[in-house]
Amino acid sequence: MDIKKHITSLGFVPKNGTNGIYHKTYVDYAIEIDFERQNINYGNSIIAESRTTQNFSQPENFVVLECVDRLLIKGYKPQNIVLEKTWPSGHGTSGRLDICVNREDGTPYMLIECKTYGKEYNKESAKIHKDGGQLFTYFQLSGGKADVIMLYASELKGDKYIYVNEIIKIEDDYRNGDVKDIYEKWNKLTKDNGIFDSWVQPYNFQSKALTKEQLKEIKAEDSSFIFNRFLEILRHNVVSDKGNAFNKIFTLFLCKVYDETTTEEGEELKFQWLEGRDNHVDFQLRLTDLYSKGMKKFLDRTVSDFNNEDFDKRCANLNEDTKQYLLREVNKLRLEKNNEFAIKEVYDNVSFEENAKVVKEVVELIQGYRIRYNKRQQYLSDFFELLLTTGLKQEAGQYFTPVPIAQFIIKSLPLDSIMAKKLSRKDGEILPYMIDYAAGSGHFITEFMHEIQDIINNCDTSKYIEETKKHLVNWQNCHFDWATDYVYGIEKDYRLVKVGKVGCYLHGDGLANVILSDGLANFYNNKEYKGKLRKLVNDGQKDNQQFDIVLSNPPYSVSSFRQTTRDYYTEQDFELYNSLTDNSSEIECLFVERTKQLLKDGGVAGVILPSSILSNSGIYTKAREIILQYFDIVAIAELGSNTFMATNTNTVVMFLRRRDNYFAINTKVAVDTYFRTLNDVTINGIETPALKYVAYVWEGLDYADYVTLLQKSPNDKVKAHEIYIEYRKKLSSKSDAKIFEEILSIEAEKLLYFILAYPQKVVIVKSGEKNVEKRFLGYEFSNRRGNEGIHAIQRGKNIDECTQLFDANSYDNPLRASTYIHKAFKGDVTSPIAETMQSHVSRISLIDMLAFNRSVFEKGISIVAKKKVTINSNFPLEAIEELAKVIRGVTYAKEDQVQEVTNNVVLTADNITLSGHLEINKLIYLQPNKKLDLYKVLKKNDCFVCFSSGSKAHVGKITFIENDTPFYAGGFMGIIRAYSDRILPKFLYTILNSALYRQIIRNESSGNNIQNLSQSIAQIKVPVPPIDIQKQIVEEVGKVDKATSIANSVINNKISDIKTIINGLVSTVGIKEYFDINTKVLNPASCWENEYFTYVDIDSVGKGDGNISFDKIILGKDAPSRARRVAQDRTVIISTVRPYLKGFAYIENVPNKTIFSTGFALLRSKNEENYISKLLYYLFMFSDDLMKQMETAMPKAAYPSINKDDIDNFRIPMPSINEQKHIISQIEALELEINNARTTIENAASEKQAILDKYL
16 A cells, blocks of 8 residues: 555645654644654544554554544544544443544544445445444444444545445434344434535534435345335334335325426435435425325325415415414424324324334335336335235225236236237227226236237337337337326225325336226216226216226125215116115126126126126126126136135136127027027027037937927926926926926026027136145245245245246246136137146036026036036935935124134034044034024934035035034034935935045035035935835945944054053153264256156155155156255155144155155164164154154244254154064054054945945
């Protein structure tokens, strides 16, 4: 380092009359540098508690010199500067602070730590941001009195010094507590100006106002930093209403968006805290002004408020003192209440100040980042998703659509071909009009805009006419400029409109028409509608038909909504309106009709609806009539309960294409003509449709037979047909003339919908259950602190890479579900489905999804093809309702449940085992004053059946009630109570508990809602042999049951014997002394990229039975991130997650290319001659002591687990090697008996079926 060059650049010159001494004179003070003594003399006024920085030994000493020089030039007095300042601490004194600048009263004003420019400075900066570093320690030891702490560095560039500084302005609440407390309260933001700048006076920190050019682009690490820092601000300010706080941050974002949109280049931004200039009142008034203007500009809403300009105009005649007094009082009224920025409750001056501090911290957190972009900013999008999925409270009926689901729906639509057609038009309408009538968070809008923009970006403009070409070139340069004309969103919730609009900007667009209104409003009367939504002339028609695409996730089940919406729509606006009552909640049905009203002929829709839309009766039936008459059903995607956060609602996505209004009308006219003339002519291109209908529905009848029914003189074959018998039964109270009139009316309706549905093949997408669903979706939600939000299921990958829903870059990827829907929209419903997708994607003819064989035709749409199960029997088949009452269980709300014991006790599916045993373990108690129907109490000889369940495996499971009970059947359960002397109750149970009838009930369940299930199950037919044969069957099946019972007793006894052996051993040694854990790992993605391997995950190991399933075969490149553990022969497999479930196994010989999940610990003896691995397996499986050790080690959390260190330290017995062999031999003999007993149990079902086959 050239010291002379450095000091002369600072203005030091040789001192006259000396040799080797340089000095610099300030107003009335001087500093000298002595080259002979290699000493820096700071004079008499600057105090130095040590002289280690006053020599030439360290480059850092010259940084201190340069900083002192800058302080003196700025006007700080030398007598207020202390070098190498120390403070008392617990072990003597603290380390030495480079520079402490005191106030006139001697208390610290500013603490400065100096570092050399570059590496050392960056290192200390990182420490400060990690835990506060040295500066926070000095600040705390100094008594917390300083106003500013600073990290400083400088270096000579050419002949000029440059400096960097990170400045922390101390807020009042930082001043108390230890270093950790101070660090946690700090907002983690530093300033780079405000001390040495030209506009700043000494002791008056003033950071320069930001301009647009200075805003930083958000990076990957920033989105999580801002989010987690926001949560920390809420925590340390004790903000209890998190939902409100998240709502307010969207309000602040709206202010910031407006500020960035309207502020000119070089102009000072208004959305920022101006240190040294602002106070809380002025600051919030400025924010209020931004908010009012933003609401007007973006949402066309005028906020009721007061501003200074209005005041000046209206109070011009008042004297200045009165004006100022009134202004203060008015502003007090404006601010000292719960206003737009009340993150904490505000009701007086004190609470205003508390809240203002929080607002200031939040604004300072985000003010330095740019949030307006004209292209997608992924990290800002990520931040928006974090806010949305973890903070914003979802109200009744609202479920925000996760981005991957919005992308899946959009990728399923034929946007490429729609765009190709539009761009070739010459009438100026060159893009599709899209609307989301319940826009919510705006995901459909933003994702649609990005998809269309991608297509625009890839257009070859030379192919189009000049006008279109001009537009495309403009849109390729100015992304999303087209959206103002072509994209619409409606949202009724003011809060969500604000969120949706902010979301549009945070996703990089912001130009869509997001309208604050009701998505069901009248197209002419509603003044809030505009553009394509608004009818300028009241034509009396309910339809609008201006849109090419509808994408939406409308609210479901909104209680009594009709009472509050008459200002927007009435019975004049919807065919379905009069099917509602004032207490109705089925708002989703109106949105189905609204989809029909909005779409042009040929327009397409992807709408998320509750699964009940497919099966419920009443207004839902009428909604399905609209779907079947006015749309082609292209696809239905069934989404499970893990799809959405914060709800267990099962939903479907309906993919629809609009027909013209006359298609169904003309078809109905043709059907009516047929019933009048009986002339079976071609309708809608379907030849002999009535003949096809009879062959499909009236199985066993010839067309000529069916005609006799239409002629109201059915022949014997018709009279013997089960459909006709059911008609007569349902209509028995009416005269023959009325009966035939109704039968023909129902048949005409069935034929109409048969013809409408006949040509259609529907793509069915099913997400699956539990882990299958998770793998299919490719994402999951987390509430874990620091990891909140939606995440890819594989670490290190994004959701696009993990999901099987869609391919973000292609419409044609056979390994993604969207491909098959996209093809179906283009008419391809025959191309092969990839083998790996066949468990999720299928195609079903629409007529196979409708039940035409019922006397009441409700147009229920089953996403399972109606399979006709043939029941062959030597005896007559009779409907269950002819033999027994089918009784639905009691229904109750969550609030009806209580903790205390009452007389209202309910049994549910949890009380029936899959093998058909009743277990009185989990009881649900209801309010004692809730009136329940005693008819629904389980009585002797009842069959207790699970009618519906989230798990298909549990639907149809049944148990027999041997004695009267005090328990009621629960809501999704049913009672089948035999009343006929033609059937034995136990025989009926035996039949219904067979595999065939369990499947029949399961099929009924998949196509019906719980309300309709009892009716459909009542119509299931069972064989009815003579009573003596029934008794014989019951007796023989009883013997099988007795053998099964004995086998269960054997298992329990032998397991008890094994436990006695194991628990007689005393633990003396640690596992780590004799066993190695997890010694081998391998990444299949890199080792076997294009080869298949066997993957054993947590679900592959049985719970408590030691069995391992090796049926998961996976391609190396698709390996989950947890597929890493390699097992060797003679390995003990221990599930570390919820070990109390005993997911343990022992593997003697490992199959080739088998990988285990990292959720297992793999233990192997270091030497089988000292400790036999199999004994350790038995200890884990049966030792009470080892289980207690595991339970002690498990954290008391929602995800209890043990780790390698825990297992290493578990204590186990250490018998001699001969004793080990003897113990293993004893247990293996007992296991043989257990396995034989299990075989008896496993064979029981087939033995029972053999008995039924023999007699029936």
